[in-house]
Amino acid sequence: MSDPLNPTDHIETLAVHAGGDPDPVTGAVVPPIQMSATFKQDGVGGTRSGFEYGRTDNPTRRALEEAIAALENGAHGIAYASGLAATQNIFYLLEPGDRLLVTDDAYGGTWRLAEQVWQRYGVQVDSVDLCDLEALAAKLSAEGGPPRMVWVETPTNPLLKVVDISLVARLAAASGALTVVDSTFATPYLQRPLELGADLVIHSATKYLGGHSDVVGGLVATRRDDLAERLRFHQNAAGAVPSPFDCWLVMRGLRTLAVRMERASASAAAIAEWLTRRPEVSAVNYPGLADHAQRELAERQMRRPGAMVSFVVSDVAGGEARARRFVAATRLFTLAESLGAVESLIELPAVMTHLSVAHTALAVPPSLVRLSVGIENVDDLMADLDSAFAASADA
Numbered sequence: 001m002s003d004p005l006n007p008t009d010h011i012e013t014l015a016v017h018a019g020g021d022p023d024p025v026t027g028a029v030v031p032p033i034q035m036s037a038t039f040k041q042d043g044v045g046g047t048r049s050g051f052e053y054g055r056t057d058n059p060t061r062r063a064l065e066e067a068i069a070a071l072e073n074g075a076h077g078i079a080y081a082s083g084l085a086a087t088q089n090i091f092y093l094l095e096p097g098d099r100l101l102v103t104d105d106a107y108g109g110t111w112r113l114a115e116q117v118w119q120r121y122g123v124q125v126d127s128v129d130l131c132d133l134e135a136l137a138a139k140l141s142a143e144g145g146p147p148r149m150v151w152v153e154t155p156t157n158p159l160l161k162v163v164d165i166s167l168v169a170r171l172a173a174a175s176g177a178l179t180v181v182d183s184t185f186a187t188p189y190l191q192r193p194l195e196l197g198a199d200l201v202i203h204s205a206t207k208y209l210g211g212h213s214d215v216v217g218g219l220v221a222t223r224r225d226d227l228a229e230r231l232r233f234h235q236n237a238a239g240a241v242p243s244p245f246d247c248w249l250v251m252r253g254l255r256t257l258a259v260r261m262e263r264a265s266a267s268a269a270a271i272a273e274w275l276t277r278r279p280e281v282s283a284v285n286y287p288g289l290a291d292h293a294q295r296e297l298a299e300r301q302m303r304r305p306g307a308m309v310s311f312v313v314s315d316v317a318g319g320e321a322r323a324r325r326f327v328a329a330t331r332l333f334t335l336a337e338s339l340g341a342v343e344s345l346i347e348l349p350a351v352m353t354h355l356s357v358a359h360t361a362l363a364v365p366p367s368l369v370r371l372s373v374g375i376e377n378v379d380d381l382m383a384d385l386d387s388a389f390a391a392s393a394d395a
C-alpha cells in the first residue's frame, strides 16, 4: 500500500490518515471490510498482493497494523483478538526457565496469565514496584540471572502510578532484558514508549483505541525486525487474530483518538481536582495532581496525565460499604468493567477488574473507586458524582 503521510505529520493527522489510503480499485475513502477467508491465486503461489489465507493476513487487518505502527512511531504493527491475546503472544518470546518481571499493580489479567498459566510452563514470574528503582536494580542483578523480560504498565491500573519508561528500558537493556510497555491507559496520543527505548508496546484496543466499548482487540508495535518476525510467526501459528470487522471498528475509533483524549483528559483533570476537595475522599490518584508522587515524570513523559482517576472513600465516610453504594448510585457513570470509551464508567477494582489478584501482592484497597472519564459535559459528570455521594450517604 502507498504511504501518503509525511514524516513530519503530527499524531492528530496520523490518527485520521494512517493505514487509510483510498481503495485503489474503487476510490472508497474508507477502506472496505474484507471478510474473505481466502484469496484467489493466479496459478499456484501466484497471489495478487501477498494475501493467501485470512488467519495469516488480511487487508483490513493489515491497514490497522500499519496504523498502529505509524501512531507508535514503530516499524511494525501486529493485531490480535484481544489485549490478552497480544500479551500471550508476547509471552511466547519466553523460554522455560526464563524470568519474567512484572510491575506490581499490573492489569489483573496480565498477572493471572503470567502466574497461573506461564508459570506452569516453567517461566519464573516475579513482581516489583517499577517506581522503586532500587528494588528494580536488585531484581535485575538477582542471583539466578536477570529477567528475560520486564513488563511495564504506565500509568498503572488502578493506582495510576507512573513508571519512568526510558530509565527502566535503559536498566533492562543493560542487563539483557526486553522491555515491554502496556500503554493502554495512555495511548500513543499521550505517550510513545518506543521513542523512549521500549522494545515492544502493547495495547488493549478494547479501550481508548477502539474508544466506543463495541469491540475487543489487542495491538502490538515495535521497531525491531527480529521481534516482529517472531510475533508474526506466532500470530499465524497460534491464530488469536481479530476479525476484519473488529479491525475496521478499531480503525474507525482511531480516527477520533486525538479529540477524544483531549476532551476526556481535560475533564478527568477537573474531576480529580474536585475530588480532592470532597470530604468523603481520603486519597485521589491522578498523575496531574500536585501531590502525585511522579507528577514531574508524568509531565515529562506524557502529553497529558490521561483520563483515568481513582480515589479512596475514607473510612470515616463509610469506607468499602459506602464505596459499593456510591458506584451503584451514579446516573451517567455506568457501573461496568472496562475503560477508555466515549461514555464514562465507574467500578470497584477490588471486587471487579482486580478480583483475580485478591490476596496477592497486587491486591488493591477495597474502598478504591476507579473512574474512566468519558467525553460528556464535565459539569454534568461532576453533578452526577455529587448526587451519588449524597445518595450513598445512608445505608
Ligand SMILES: *Cc1c(COP(=O)(O)O)cnc(C)c1O
Residues within 6 Å of the ligand: 082, 083, 084, 085, 107, 109, 110, 153, 157, 182, 184, 185, 203, 204, 205, 206, 207, 216, 217, 218
Ligand atoms: C483491558 C486491559 C488489558 C487486556 O485487554 P483485553 O482487550 O481485555 O484482553 C490489558 N492491559 C490493560 C491495562 C487493560 O486495561
